[in-house]
């Protein structure tokens with residue numbers, strides 16, 4: 001008898017276990033060690049294979065012995081024997097399918113859970129049960145593999161705490177087995193399972209993975225994590241026999257986060273079979289190349305239903321439940337699965353169709369319901385926007401001060417800007433430094449700084465601490481390190497926060513990037529000098545257009561959060577933002593100061609020897625940096641920021657109208673929005 005199960009359920013589980021073990025054993029007998037690929041030729045790969053004695057069963061086991069063996073290598077068996085959810089044994093298909101149990105019909109979770117690929121990922125719609133599946137996998141891993149360490153990370157500490165206090169804590173408290181093996185350590189962020197440990201972390205810092213050694217690492221909602229987090233972690237997995245990486249995320253924009261991994265993976269799709277014509281197919285919301293571009297949803301008598309993409313007849317609920325996973329690229333190594341709500345038996349086609357209306361943006365429906373990335377209107381700037389700024393401006397206009405921005409990395413990326421006499425922003429120079437030798441980098445930057453007679457530079461703080469210090473020594477008071485601090489909700493900073501004494505400037509990442517890139521969309525605001533290298537300009541365009549806006553919607557608070565994601569390399573885009581910030585520093589100073597700007601002026605300001613009126617009367621002298629309100633109106637609303645209050649979002653005017661952003665920015669939304677409450681979200 002199977003522990004924790006009774007009656008028909010136990011019988012079903014046992015026969016299921018036997019079937020699986022049978023299949024496994026049969027397959028194993030035929031398998032001779034396959035040639036090890038170059039990538040797997042390291043010790044870890046071989047050791048990893050040897051570390052699975054369960055893969056070589058010597059005799060056919062029966063009953064409880066089967067189950068005990070099976071659960072070591074099949075998490076799904078472990079789950080059914082050791083876990084409960086709301087008092088009932090956890091399974092993938094309930095014994096009885098009815099209205100009450102419908103949302104527990106999740107046959108598509110089983111294979112992904114049992115998949116022991118080193119790199120595994122779930123590109124998922126919301127509410128598909130993948131977090132619960134990952135809870136199962138991590139607890140199974142720790143329970144069946146003694147002396148191991150698992151890391152489970154979330155974008156924020158709050159999400160981590162919620163996950164730890166609810167899902168993990170409940171999974172443990174509902175399971176007699178887990179309760180019996182839990183060690184003394186039961187913190188929010190550290191739990192002991194037998195001789196193994198579970199570390200739970202928020203991933204706001206890139207240093208998350210430093211100085212630890214893990215056997216398995218989960219990145220939950222990886223699309224919303226800093227990009228370098230995973231890279232930092234990879235090292236920590238090097239010493240492990242397993243070195244498993246698990247990515248789970250609702251996608252956002254193409255080639256970012258989970259979609260980056262998905263693109264290189266096996267790409268598992270859930271195939272169903274139409275019982276009327278026997279055609280195997282995926283369920284599609286959008287036209288694809290197969291089945292003549294037909295989609296799986298059609299209207300019948302005013303109601304939306306699922307239909308066969310081949311014979312056009314209705315697809316039954318049973319058909320949708322009886323699916324199987326098929327890999328598009330089976331020879332690839334990373335194993336990523338696609339989960340869409342079209343697979344969910346408890347969501348009807350009609351409901352899904354209605355869900356489109358639930359979200360203020362198309363992106364959210366694509367991400368949350370279809371589980372696929374979406375670009376659409378998330379683009380901040382296009383190639384055409386930028387290249388249209390290659391216009392002729394007479395020589396005599398090019399006589400304002402120049403500013404520089406640098407994004408550090410393995411290569412360094414320089415943007416030099418100039419305030420033009422007629423108020424435009426001139427892009428003067430683009431340069432990349434290929435060397436990684438720090439003295440050489442500093443020498444090249446200094447040469448560029450002097451050649452263009454740059455007044456002030458703003459540089460990436462994250463990567464370039466030593467470099468910025470060395471440059472500051474060379475050019476006192478003219479070098480600023482730029483920070484993108486994590487700003488609490490509701491206390492967003494819209495203007496750069498300068499700390500002259502410590503040579504720092506803080507920017508709100510989302511707002512500053514939107515405003516800086518938005519300049520290209522404002523008529524007569526940017527001019528690209530003919531001297532700018534065309535090759536570098538091409539890269540510049542690529543990097544800038546790789547920065548896109550992403551919106552997330554909190555269904556509880558109905559708040560929209562907007563942030564910037566990268567769909568590829570983005571260094572010049574950040575360098576542009578830093579340089580534009582540097583130019584703002586010049587533009588903020590009084591006119592005379594601006595032209596003769598130097599270290600003494602700043603020093604005088606710092607000592608208080610400069611007349612306060614001078615800075616009070618300071619007018620922005622570069623209309624390229626016009627007041628935000630004007631910029632909003634001139635940029636077709638692209639400069640607006642997320643409405644901190646949902647009521648500022650007006651369906652009538654659409655999110656991209658200037659009104660919404662203006663409300664938030666000016667903090668006078670009452671005067672603007674009050675009259676249209678009826679149209680508010």
Ligand SMILES: [Zn+2]
Pocket residue numbers: 274275276277278279308309310311312313
């Ligand atoms: Zn059919």
